Amino acid sequence: MKPSDGTDGPALYVAGLCREFGERTALDGVDFTLSAGESLVVLGPNGAGKTTLLRTLATLLRPSAGDVRVLGCRLPDEAWKAHGRIGFLGHEPLLYRDLSGRENLHFHARLHGIRDTAAEARIAELLAAVGMERRADERVVELSAGMRQRLAICRCVLHEPELLLLDEPDSSLDAEGRELAAGLIGPGRGRARVLVSHDPERALPGADRALLLGRDGSVVHEGRAEDLDLSAARAATAGTAI
Amino acid sequence: MTPFRLAFATILGKDLRTELRTLQSLPAMALFAVTTFVIFHFALDRNSLSGSLAAGVLWTTVLFAAVLGINRLFVAEREQGGFDAMRLAPIDRTALFAAKAAALLVYLVALELVVVPVFAVFFLDSASALPPLVPVLLLADLGLAATGTVVSSMAVNSRARDLLAPLVLLPLIVPLMIAATGASEPLLAVGGPGYHRFGSWLAVLGLYDLVFLLVGYAVFDFLVED
Numbered sequence: 001m002k003p004s005d006g007t008d009g010p011a012l013y014v015a016g017l018c019r020e021f022g023e024r025t026a027l028d029g030v031d032f033t034l035s036a037g038e039s040l041v042v043l044g045p046n047g048a049g050k051t052t053l054l055r056t057l058a059t060l061l062r063p064s065a066g067d068v069r070v071l072g073c074r075l076p077d078e079a080w081k082a083h084g085r086i087g088f089l090g091h092e093p094l095l096y097r098d099l100s101g102r103e104n105l106h107f108h109a110r111l112h113g114i115r116d117t118a119a120e121a122r123i124a125e126l127l128a129a130v131g132m133e134r135r136a137d138e139r140v141v142e143l144s145a146g147m148r149q150r151l152a153i154c155r156c157v158l159h160e161p162e163l164l165l166l167d168e169p170d171s172s173l174d175a176e177g178r179e180l181a182a183g184l185i186g187p188g189r190g191r192a193r194v195l196v197s198h199d200p201e202r203a204l205p206g207a208d209r210a211l212l213l214g215r216d217g218s219v220v221h222e223g224r225a226e227d228l229d230l231s232a233a234r235a236a237t238a239g240t241a242i
Numbered sequence: 243m244t245p246f247r248l249a250f251a252t253i254l255g256k257d258l259r260t261e262l263r264t265l266q267s268l269p270a271m272a273l274f275a276v277t278t279f280v281i282f283h284f285a286l287d288r289n290s291l292s293g294s295l296a297a298g299v300l301w302t303t304v305l306f307a308a309v310l311g312i313n314r315l316f317v318a319e320r321e322q323g324g325f326d327a328m329r330l331a332p333i334d335r336t337a338l339f340a341a342k343a344a345a346l347l348v349y350l351v352a353l354e355l356v357v358v359p360v361f362a363v364f365f366l367d368s369a370s371a372l373p374p375l376v377p378v379l380l381l382a383d384l385g386l387a388a389t390g391t392v393v394s395s396m397a398v399n400s401r402a403r404d405l406l407a408p409l410v411l412l413p414l415i416v417p418l419m420i421a422a423t424g425a426s427e428p429l430l431a432v433g434g435p436g437y438h439r440f441g442s443w444l445a446v447l448g449l450y451d452l453v454f455l456l457v458g459y460a461v462f463d464f465l466v467e468d
Binding site for chain 1: 243244245248249251252253256259260263264318322323324326327328329330331332333467
């Protein structure tokens with residue numbers, strides 16, 4: 001399904017995406033399409049290019065080749081049109097260590113043009129949703145990794161993005177944190193979602209589509225999540241043959 | 243798209259708040275400048291300086307103190323993900339350049355509020371040169387802020403940023419230093435301030451500022467790309 005130019009069409013359209021870092025090929029001819037409201041799980045062993053894929057879709061990396069359209073915007077030329085419509089949660093929380101959690105969220109709200117009164121209410125709602133109301137005024141440097149991740153989840157959804165790009169969002173969360181986070185970034189909330197994970201058992205339920213990347217950055221499997229054999233996914237994620 | 247003024251004020255406010263809270267740049271810059279004046283005081287073995295020597299001591303010290311602040315200008319953005327956050331936000335990246343240059347300008351003005359009086363105490367017979375020195379300081383600070391922001395954004399992605407920033411900055415800043423010392427020299431002359439070619443040097447400083455503000459506006463978007 002190749003989209004016409006403009007903002008209509010699938011949330012993500014990726015055809016022949018390649019990304020190189022010097023001599024090394026991180027992504028090699030990746031193709032997939034994700035419709036609005038669908039959830040995609042990206043699986044693969046270490047070094048398969050999952051994070052590179054996510055950063056490319058977030059407009060943080062330029063594709064070396066291929067046709068990539070995010071929310072109808074062709075990358076890299078129209079990347080600016082997608083800014084503010086994507087919620088990105090990577091390995092770093094993108095929070096300033098010397099500001100408090102609340103100050104960080106206000107900073108991001110203003111960058112996204114959210115007025116202070118609306119931001120105040122939205123931030124209070126999000127902090128309550130992740131159980132961080134009492135610790136929100138402490139400097140980020142004083143918080144544990146799990147608490148920073150909870151704040152990062154708030155930052156990621158603060159501006160109510162149309163597309164969520166999540167790179168192992170559960171990595172430093174405890175069981176309670178995972179449950180609370182699911183309320184904000186879980187599947188089935190009407191927005192497109194790409195989840196990078198090492199854990200097929202936890203990631204595949206609730207996903208509409210699955211993308212399995214090999215160690216060379218090429219696509220091993222792309223299709224409906226329910227069609228992906230769990231043992232094959234587990235083997236591929238572990239880096240063994242499927 | 244977030245309005246330019248809101249993005250500018252947000253980034254500038256964040257930088258100033260962080261500096262007030264952590265005091266990572268300004269105290270180091272001021273301490274460096276004061277220590278350098280003490281070294282000059284004993285190395286030159288003079289109780290007062292005038293003319294080109296006084297101007298040289300003042301501007302050399304301010305420049306090298308500024309380099310300390312320039313080196314740290316984008317460190318938080320690099321190490322704490324600020325670049326990514328701003329690249330994801332619907333903002334004109336020129337707002338980032340303008341806010342960083344404004345933050346550096348504030349640091350330089352604050353630095354000079356401390357170190358210029360110290361300079362006067364160490365080296366000048368009277369403080370009469372200080373009021374006319376203000377426009378020279380402000381115009382030179384603006385040029386340093388614009389050039390320093392461009393260079394710092396280039397250097398921050400390098401592992402050798404502490405080395406790279408001064409190496410790139412110093413040759414670019416030579417015209418600014420020639421104009422700043424040229425404008426300051428008659429002001430610091432023996433017998434009170436003079437104004438020989440003062441206006442011309444101010445015009446050169448203004449032109450330098452304009453050129454580097456335009457260069458920053460034109461290239462900054464490319465400098466913060468991946």
